[in-house]
Amino acid sequence: MYTTELQKTAKVASTEDPDKLAAFEARVAADEFIEPKDWMPEAYRRTLTRQISQHAHSEIVGMLPEGNWITRAPSLRRKAILLAKVQDEAGHGLYLYSAAETLGTSREEMIEALHSGKAKYSTIFNYPTLTWADIGAIGWLVDGAAIMNQVPLQRTSYGPYARAMVRVCKEESFHQRQGYEIMMAMAAGTADQKRMAQDALNRWWWPSLMMFGPPDENSPNTAQSMRWRIKRETNDELRQKFVDITVPQAGALGLTVPDPALGWNEARGHYDFGEIDWEEFYSVVRGEGPVARERMQARREAWEQGAWVREAAAAHAEKHSRKQEAA
Amino acid sequence: MSSDWPLWEVFIRAKGGLSHRHVGSVHAPDSEIALRHARDTYTRRMEGVSLWVVRSADIVASDPSDDAAMFDPAADKVYRHPTFYTIPDDVKHI
Numbered sequence: 454m455y456t457t458e459l460q461k462t463a464k465v466a467s468t469e470d471p472d473k474l475a476a477f478e479a480r481v482a483a484d485e486f487i488e489p490k491d492w493m494p495e496a497y498r499r500t501l502t503r504q505i506s507q508h509a510h511s512e513i514v515g516m517l518p519e520g521n522w523i524t525r526a527p528s529l530r531r532k533a534i535l536l537a538k539v540q541d542e543a544g545h546g547l548y549l550y551s552a553a554e555t556l557g558t559s560r561e562e563m564i565e566a567l568h569s570g571k572a573k574y575s576t577i578f579n580y581p582t583l584t585w586a587d588i589g590a591i592g593w594l595v596d597g598a599a600i601m602n603q604v605p606l607q608r609t610s611y612g613p614y615a616r617a618m619v620r621v622c623k624e625e626s627f628h629q630r631q632g633y634e635i636m637m638a639m640a641a642g643t644a645d646q647k648r649m650a651q652d653a654l655n656r657w658w659w660p661s662l663m664m665f666g667p668p669d670e671n672s673p674n675t676a677q678s679m680r681w682r683i684k685r686e687t688n689d690e691l692r693q694k695f696v697d698i699t700v701p702q703a704g705a706l707g708l709t710v711p712d713p714a715l716g717w718n719e720a721r722g723h724y725d726f727g728e729i730d731w732e733e734f735y736s737v738v739r740g741e742g743p744v745a746r747e748r749m750q751a752r753r754e755a756w757e758q759g760a761w762v763r764e765a766a767a768a769h770a771e772k773h774s775r776k777q778e779a780a
Numbered sequence: 781m782s783s784d785w786p787l788w789e790v791f792i793r794a795k796g797g798l799s800h801r802h803v804g805s806v807h808a809p810d811s812e813i814a815l816r817h818a819r820d821t822y823t824r825r826m827e828g829v830s831l832w833v834v835r836s837a838d839i840v841a842s843d844p845s846d847d848a849a850m851f852d853p854a855a856d857k858v859y860r861h862p863t864f865y866t867i868p869d870d871v872k873h874i
Binding site for chain 2: 593615629631702
């Protein structure tokens with residue numbers, strides 16, 4: 454899965470040692486990796502902490518729309534696959550929390566920020582999964598968009614984040630293929646199944662395009678993040694790439710992308726596509742997504758209901774270490 | 781009880797961006813000397829840009845006699861690999 458950088462203002466004004474700052478900028482410009490113990494500007498640390506923790510939160514919340522379908526998957530094969538995928542998302546969340554922790558923010562603080570609603574996560578997970586075809590559409594489109602975003606992040610300038618992305622990308626490729634396979638089965642199925650596949654594409658297409666974040670002219674952090682090599686490609690570049698490879702995939706399924714303005718532009722060598730409803734995007738960012746409240750409620754409940762397990766484990770470890778001391 | 785200094789495991793980051801990898805171990809009375817020994821023993825030919833030393837006693841390892849129980853369950857989950865899914869050749873970039 455994936456995150457969007459959602460913070461609108463990044464203060465770059467700095468009172469930091471200009472020599473250190475210059476050395477840092479030079480290292481990054483030379484494509485060197487920055488590691489946890491290296492000196493880094495505070496704004497770099499803040500931006501990364503925010504981005505990586507948002508990315509982690511997205512993986513964790515991303516389990517909810519799909520977990521919702523595990524018991525209802527249409528066969529044992531599909532159930533095992535979906536379970537494996539959701540399990541991967543949990544793992545991705547953990548890799549990313551660990552990477553964020555190397556920047557000096559504790560796991561507890563990050564989880565608290567998510568549960569209190571202070572931290573953001575990808576807007577895509579605030580849409581409901583209404584039919585089995587949605588699970589196909591999520592794998593194909595949402596994970597497809599995530600891969601598009603995460604591939605360049607394997608070369609992001611912060612070492613622990615880049616290494617987490619290498620693992621994530623490797624694991625992610627099955628996610629997209631299993632989704633496309635579901636879409637193939639539905640699109641080649643009964644008239645009802647094909648209708649469900651088309652309906653899922655209709656509902657997930659635009660939210661998937663929004664996953665790349667606001668347009669470049671409205672993304673004040675992009676320039677700084679590109680300069681620091683946190684980001685390697687802009688939101689609009691990645692969105693265009695995604696449209697270019699996904700439209701023919703929809704064609705192969707015999708499905709129609711729900712955008713009357715969509716068309717191949719010979720001169721540009723890219724697909725033109727219609728205007729994205731940014732009002733909807735910002736309202737979902739503000740927490741007004743169709744199922745935003747349910748998502749956070751489910752997270753908080755899982756956390757609270759799991760408290761006894763954490764407490765029991767801590768009590769056991771404590772008892773065990775006392776025994777060892779006594780021995 | 782051996783009077784040897786404690787054993788330390790040595791990890792080297794070969795270059796920026798790569799993770800630290802285990803290369804071997806050294807004996808040393810404390811962490812600072814362990815780091816110096818590790819540097820002298822394992823990085824005489826520009827093997828790396830960063831060193832970690834960890835007391836060997838602090839490493840918790842799986843028991844090889846449990847390896848079937850630990851790792852075999854992954855063997856029949858081929859659906860975790862992208863090649864499990866058949867996608868037509870004319871569908872690209874997936």
